[in-house]
Amino acid sequence: MTLIQRIEFWGEKHHPAWMDIVRMGLGIFLIVKGVQFVNNYNVLMDLMPKWMSFSSFLTIMVGHYIVGAHILGGVLITLGLLTRAACLMQIPILLGAVFFAGQSGNVLHPFSNLLLAIVVLLLLIYFLAASNGPWSLDAIHAGEEEKK
Numbered sequence: 001m002t003l004i005q006r007i008e009f010w011g012e013k014h015h016p017a018w019m020d021i022v023r024m025g026l027g028i029f030l031i032v033k034g035v036q037f038v039n040n041y042n043v044l045m046d047l048m049p050k051w052m053s054f055s056s057f058l059t060i061m062v063g064h065y066i067v068g069a070h071i072l073g074g075v076l077i078t079l080g081l082l083t084r085a086a087c088l089m090q091i092p093i094l095l096g097a098v099f100f101a102g103q104s105g106n107v108l109h110p111f112s113n114l115l116l117a118i119v120v121l122l123l124l125i126y127f128l129a130a131s132n133g134p135w136s137l138d139a140i141h142a143g144e145e146e147k148k
Contacts, residue, residue: 007129020135026123027078030090034070047100066093077127080136087128094121
């Protein structure tokens with residue numbers, strides 16, 4: 001049994017049903033953040049550090065990736081469909097958010113963006129390992145396949 005298969009087996013056996021509510025909440029949160037980024041796209045572009053040597057085209061592409069990944073990934077995570085793929089789309093964004101939020105200097109303030117980014121990153125890593133629970137479209141589809 002490979003490492004990936006062992007992680008999948010562990011995730012299927014140790015996934016309480018109440019964590020599906022957390023997964024749905026995480027997905028809804030990501031959708032809301034994606035919509036906020038769409039509504040405030042200039043602010044998103046200003047968040048990207050000026051010291052990065054991105055061209056303006058690449059900066060726009062990264063901004064569109066962030067928005068698209070948050071909205072599409074949030075929908076997939078909320079529904080419990082392709083959860084691991086959706087988490088993989090989100091993790092690079094959240095790693096960047098943790099890195100750049102730590103640079104802002106207001107790490108110890110209440111409700112810091114760094115703490116929020118770390119919590120979301122940890123939840124994404126958990127759902128990458130544990131995947132879906134019993135309240136997901138993947139579980140419903142697997143149950144229909146077993147009945148046939």
